[in-house]
Amino acid sequence: MSYGINLTPVGPVASAFMFDEHVAGKLITGPFGSGKTISLFGAVLNFIPRISPSVIDGVRYLKVMVVRDTYPNLKDKTIPSYQQWLPRNLPGSSWIATPPPSHHLRLDLVLKDRRGQLIRLGPVDVRVEFRAVGPEAETAEDAFKGWEGNLVLFDEVDQQRVEALDMALGRVLNGRYPAGPHRQGLYGAPPHDFGAAPGAVLGAFNPPSVAHWLYRFTTLEPSPEWKLYRQPSGRSPQAENRRNSSLAYYERMALAWKNKPDDVRRFVDGEWGENPDGLLIYPEFVASEMVASEILVPDRGLKLYLGLDAGGTPAMAARQYMPNGQARTLSEIIAPENKFTGPAAFAEMAKAHLAVHYPRWRREQIVAVGDPSAKFNRDQRSGAKFDWLRDVGSALGIPVRPAPGSNNLELRLDAVRFPMTQRVDRQPGYLLSPNCTQLTAAYTGMYVAGEDGKPIKNRWSHIADGDQYAALAGSDMAALRARQSGRQAFREAIIANTDFRP
Numbered sequence: 358m359s360y361g362i363n364l365t366p367v368g369p370v371a372s373a374f375m376f377d378e379h380v381a382g383k384l385i386t387g388p389f390g391s392g393k394t395i396s397l398f399g400a401v402l403n404f405i406p407r408i409s410p411s412v413i414d415g416v417r418y419l420k421v422m423v424v425r426d427t428y429p430n431l432k433d434k435t436i437p438s439y440q441q442w443l444p445r446n447l448p449g450s451s452w453i454a455t456p457p458p459s460h461h462l463r464l465d466l467v468l469k470d471r472r473g474q475l476i477r478l479g480p481v482d483v484r485v486e487f488r489a490v491g492p493e494a495e496t497a498e499d500a501f502k503g504w505e506g507n508l509v510l511f512d513e514v515d516q517q518r519v520e521a522l523d524m525a526l527g528r529v530l531n532g533r534y535p536a537g538p539h540r541q542g543l544y545g546a547p548p549h550d551f552g553a554a555p556g557a558v559l560g561a562f563n564p565p566s567v568a569h570w571l572y573r574f575t576t577l578e579p580s581p582e583w584k585l586y587r588q589p590s591g592r593s594p595q596a597e598n599r600r601n602s603s604l605a606y607y608e609r610m611a612l613a614w615k616n617k618p619d620d621v622r623r624f625v626d627g628e629w630g631e632n633p634d635g636l637l638i639y640p641e642f643v644a645s646e647m648v649a650s651e652i653l654v655p656d657r658g659l660k661l662y663l664g665l666d667a668g669g670t671p672a673m674a675a676r677q678y679m680p681n682g683q684a685r686t687l688s689e690i691i692a693p694e695n696k697f698t699g700p701a702a703f704a705e706m707a708k709a710h711l712a713v714h715y716p717r718w719r720r721e722q723i724v725a726v727g728d729p730s731a732k733f734n735r736d737q738r739s740g741a742k743f744d745w746l747r748d749v750g751s752a753l754g755i756p757v758r759p760a761p762g763s764n765n766l767e768l769r770l771d772a773v774r775f776p777m778t779q780r781v782d783r784q785p786g787y788l789l790s791p792n793c794t795q796l797t798a799a800y801t802g803m804y805v806a807g808e809d810g811k812p813i814k815n816r817w818s819h820i821a822d823g824d825q826y827a828a829l830a831g832s833d834m835a836a837l838r839a840r841q842s843g844r845q846a847f848r849e850a851i852i853a854n855t856d857f858r859p
């Protein structure tokens with residue numbers, strides 16, 4: 358018999374996750390109730406058209422493993438979501454409930470894609486296995502060793518170890534399902550060879566702490582084989598799965614957790630959790646909205662602001678300010694960690710970066726500023742004094758001046774923070790290009806303040822400082838100082854009405 362399924366995603370991010378065919382590993386994260394798990398199974402159905410019909414019987418064969426940390430969680434949480442797409446009593450299918458549960462479907466499948474067009478796939482044979490992998494179940498090695506299939510789905514992937522994802526990817530990329538004779542001459546193979554069937558690993562999760570391996574895996578050291586899809590906050594106008602999770606639902610959750618800001622951040626807004634090393638300096642940064650979906654293209658009709666941070670690990674950020682007031686960080690460079698990089702070497706790095714990202718830009722279009730204290734440096738070996746800004750600017754061919762604001766930390770932070778709090782033309786007041794991976798890491802969790810309230814110096818503070826200098830160069834300094842004066846006056850008024858005397 359034929360069975361029809363309407364592939365309607367719960368939102369644009371879920372749609373991109375379901376229909377992206379360009380990466381072997383895909384992960385989706387977001388707040389509670391955003392439709393992540395159901396999007397996993399929607400991605401499975403969208404994968405079926407990529408499977409070529411067998412050269413033996415014309416059937417499309419697909420084998421899937423669905424992974425959760427325990428069998429009770431599979432039974433009570435994951436399988437009910439799966440059955441919204443493929444019920445266990447579907448005619449032409451057989452369901453085995455004994456652990457590990459499995460579902461075997463043999464039917465003619467018709468899909469309706471996101472454009473409303475029907476895709477008649479003909480006969481399809483789908484085998485779905487549900488496995489528990491974790492400390493209270495079998496190991497990843499036991500689950501995947503010798504397994505051959507096309508897809509592995511990790512529901513709540515944050516409950517797994519990174520080794521499980523690596524092992525799963527290794528199993529699906531060998532392309533050995535179905536058996537060789539079914540694949541003879543397919544997938545670009547010569548007529549007498551067995552082609553490798555496509556495979557992928559998918560996962561869904563609520564964001565854990567930045568100390569979790571997933572943060573390093575997706576943000577600090579992202580792999581080209583994996584792509585992360587971030588759903589918006591449940592309180593955002595762009596929130597997904599609104600049919601099942603209303604704005605009131607998230608507002609009630611935030612109110613119930615008013616004394617648990619980290620839970621609100623993770624489960625209501627879908628942002629990474631706290632860094633145990635310190636307090637996030639820019640909690641206003643919302644990665645799901647402010648990290649652009651595509652690499653930002655510079656506007657040659659606008660000035661380009663370069664912010665340079667000096668020291669042994671120098672860095673540079675490039676910004677533009679759009680006519681509507683939106684601030685954009687377009688690119689970044691950072692010298693290698695644990696290796697001293699002098700002004701001449703860094704100038705060569707910066708020159709190469711500009712040649713690639715901003716070719717043939719005129720000098721008068723570029724404003725370069727840097728750490729004001731860098732005018733007065735001392736060579737670590739000889740002790741001789743030198744002007745870092747002048748030396749870098751001379752080698753770069755662009756004057757590098759001290760950033761405005763006399764290196765006032767509050768002004769620097771506000772220059773970056775203020776656009777994050779604004780909205781312009783229904784968009785965030787700040788956008789960060791996705792190629793700025795170090796700034797993304799800094800703003801989502803690694804640029805933090807210590808107990809004294811000052812930024813902790815680490816590998817991410819260099820580029821964060823560079824972005825501050827670029828922001829100062831492009832900001833209205835009078836407005837920045839007015840906001841600072843207003844906050845100071847407010848603090849003084851509060852103190853004046855108390856017994857506190859500093």
